[in-house]
Amino acid sequence: MKFLISLLVLAAVAAANTGSLGEGPGVSILSDQNDSDGYEIAVLNTFETPYAYQILGLDYQDGNNGLFFISNIDDRMYNCSADDGTQLTSWALDPANDHAFCMADGGAFAHVNDYDNSDIYFFNGMVWGTYSNPYNIDGRGMDFDGTYIWEAYGELYATYGAACAFDQAGTLLGTWNLPGITTQLSGLAVFDTGTAATGIAVTAYWEHYIWFYEFTGSSMMLLGDAQLPVSANIQMSMGLCYSSERDTYFWSYRDNSSVYHISELQITETSLEHSTWGNIKTSF
Secondary structure (H helix, E strand, O other), X not given: OOOOOOOOOOHHHHXXXXXXXXXXXXXXXXXXXXXXXXXXXXXXXXXXXXXXXXXXXXEEEOOOOEEEXXXXXXXXXXXXXXXXXXXXXXXXXXXXXXXXXXXXXXXXXXXXXXXXXXXXXXXXXXXXXXXXXXXXXXXXXXXXXXXXXXXEEOOOOOOOEEXXXXXXXXXXXXXXXEOOOOOOEEEEXXXXXXXXXXXXXXXXXXXXXXXXXXXXXXXXXXXXXXEOOHHHOEEEEEEEEEEOOOOEEEEEEEEOOOOEEEEEEEEEEOOOOXXXXXXXXXXX
């Protein structure tokens, strides 16, 4: 099913050709992003999941201390311990979901996108259904804010960032560009700003930062960015989620030896002066 996918894709190959996960070429870090803007990241823990070939997308499972992720090589959606990656359970993906990338836990349903077709696949624990993805193809990271599913746009060779929101039936709320990003996105997490605005955090395949935005209902405002840990030997970022219970973020990435990891990150304010940043990690 996944004959185009290889664990042996090297950064040099990805820079010249379309990658196995639909990624475009690697890019250079922009000169104005050599330093983080207002944030510091501390790595609390890092672990692997040897039972799965990939760790694509992430979503924290409230009340169960678990993480959901996708492996489209294994054709499965996994749930693992947020402490050490121990497998808790897994489910077979819909056979038509050939290029699954991320999932959003909507409560009654898990929603899984596909970056190469225009369907969202939803699962009630027993059977799969589908509805049309209002973003069409190229969806990457996803999250659920309690009302809407948010999805990052990851177009091949993208030179900008964007996100959309839709309900659990696929009715589109809207789409918005994300200022300050000039590359293909991979992960998305929703956080509460403590105001009526919604917080959106995103990662990109090749630029090793997390960007933070405030969505007011009509536009996206960039709050700042945080550089991901250089010591991780990152090749590509693969997913992002936030846990209000643990007050931390989880980030998945592939290193330069093509090994997948999950790191738990504590993100703190340094110099950012914004009225909502003090509440950036408030629970939903």
